[in-house]
Amino acid sequence: MPASYTYLGPEGTFTEVALRTLPETATRELVPMVSVPAALDAVRNGEAEAAFVPIENSVEGGITTTLDELVSGEPLMIYREVLLSITFALLVRPGTTLSGIKTVTAHPAAQPQVRNWLKAHLPNAVWESAASNADGARLVQEGRYDAAFAGEFAAARYGLQALETGIHDAENAQTRFVLVGRPARPAAPSGADKTSIVLWQRDDHPGGLRDLLGEFAARGVNLMLLQSRPTGAGIGNYCFCIDAEGHISDRRVAEALMGLKRICLQVRFLGSYPRAGGGPEDVRSPLPGTSDDEFMSAADWVARCQDGRF
Numbered sequence: 063m064p065a066s067y068t069y070l071g072p073e074g075t076f077t078e079v080a081l082r083t084l085p086e087t088a089t090r091e092l093v094p095m096v097s098v099p100a101a102l103d104a105v106r107n108g109e110a111e112a113a114f115v116p117i118e119n120s121v122e123g124g125i126t127t128t129l130d131e132l133v134s135g136e137p138l139m140i141y142r143e144v145l146l147s148i149t150f151a152l153l154v155r156p157g158t159t160l161s162g163i164k165t166v167t168a169h170p171a172a173q174p175q176v177r178n179w180l181k182a183h184l185p186n187a188v189w190e191s192a193a194s195n196a197d198g199a200r201l202v203q204e205g206r207y208d209a210a211f212a213g214e215f216a217a218a219r220y221g222l223q224a225l226e227t228g229i230h231d232a233e234n235a236q237t238r239f240v241l242v243g244r245p246a247r248p249a250a251p252s253g254a255d256k257t258s259i260v261l262w263q264r265d266d267h268p269g270g271l272r273d274l275l276g277e278f279a280a281r282g283v284n285l286m287l288l289q290s291r292p293t294g295a296g297i298g299n300y301c302f303c304i305d306a307e308g309h310i311s312d313r314r315v316a317e318a319l320m321g322l323k324r325i326c327l328q329v330r331f332l333g334s335y336p337r338a339g340g341g342p343e344d345v346r347s348p349l350p351g352t353s354d355d356e357f358m359s360a361a362d363w364v365a366r367c368q369d370g371r372f
């Protein structure tokens with residue numbers, strides 16, 4: 063049996079389209095799952111090698127189900143990311159017209175991406191959330207709703223017609239997907255990498271978040287995502303999901319993580335992996351004094367001072 067990758071299904075999701083851009087999917091069995099937690103649990107319990115799930119979009123930020131799954135439970139690690147440009151089609155059963163649409167459905171993350179279009183074209187339609195955009199299309203096929211926002215490619219799969227295509231409130235809306243597996247050694251640095259972590263503060267004090275961010279700033283590490291998530295322990299209790307530019311084997315990233323480990327209650331490492339679409343030219347120039355060589359020669363100097371050999 064080939065190794066399998068689970069993904070947010072059913073067939074015809076944007077997630078599936080993004081997953082199929084990874085060359086190794088040619089030699090993997092791709093298994094659609096009903097939800098992000100189900101896709102990730104199959105990895106946790108050893109049924110699947112990896113899971114492919116949406117994690118962030120450029121319109122609303124983090125996909126909270128995915129972040130919460132990565133924040134808690136058995137640790138998992140991110141190995142790859144894929145960025146996909148997204149526009150929606152309005153899928154209906156053949157013969158449905160715009161005036162006949164009373165109910166619309168899609169994944170909750172789709173709503174902020176089509177809100178203005180809905181206000182302008184279907185102001186009275188009732189929105190119902192679906193487990194994914196393709197699941198919404200499936201529910202329209204079953205007659206549960208009148209229309210679904212999904213990829214145009216999902217129409218044929220579910221016997222639907224695209225009444226409208228190219229729907230997107232924001233130009234260049236992109237969704238970011240990640241390939242998640244069980245913890246193992248991260249791939250070697252590619253030259254344009256990203257490191258994901260979750261931080262829990264030790265205590266609540268003025269400037270607490272600034273202290274955490276200061277660990278990155280002091281080492282010249284650029285941040286690419288900062289999203290707070292409730293810990294569930296009451297109002298005001300948050301952990302922080304952070305993506306930082308660089309690889310854990312870069313000295314400045316490792317030093318920032320060590321600083322965080324010392325001052326945080328808990329740090330969860332979620333992986334170092336190549337940035338989608340990023341080449342070395344895309345990486346911010348590190349601040350002076352933050353290269354691997356400079357960290358190493360500073361450490362060497364301290365060791366010589368300790369030895370009286372300066």
Ligand SMILES: O=C(O)C(=O)Cc1ccccc1
Pocket residue numbers: 070074075076077078116119148169171172193194195196237
């Ligand atoms: O992959 C899908 O089709 C999903 O349901 C997740 C999603 C939601 C909104 C935009 C892109 C992907």
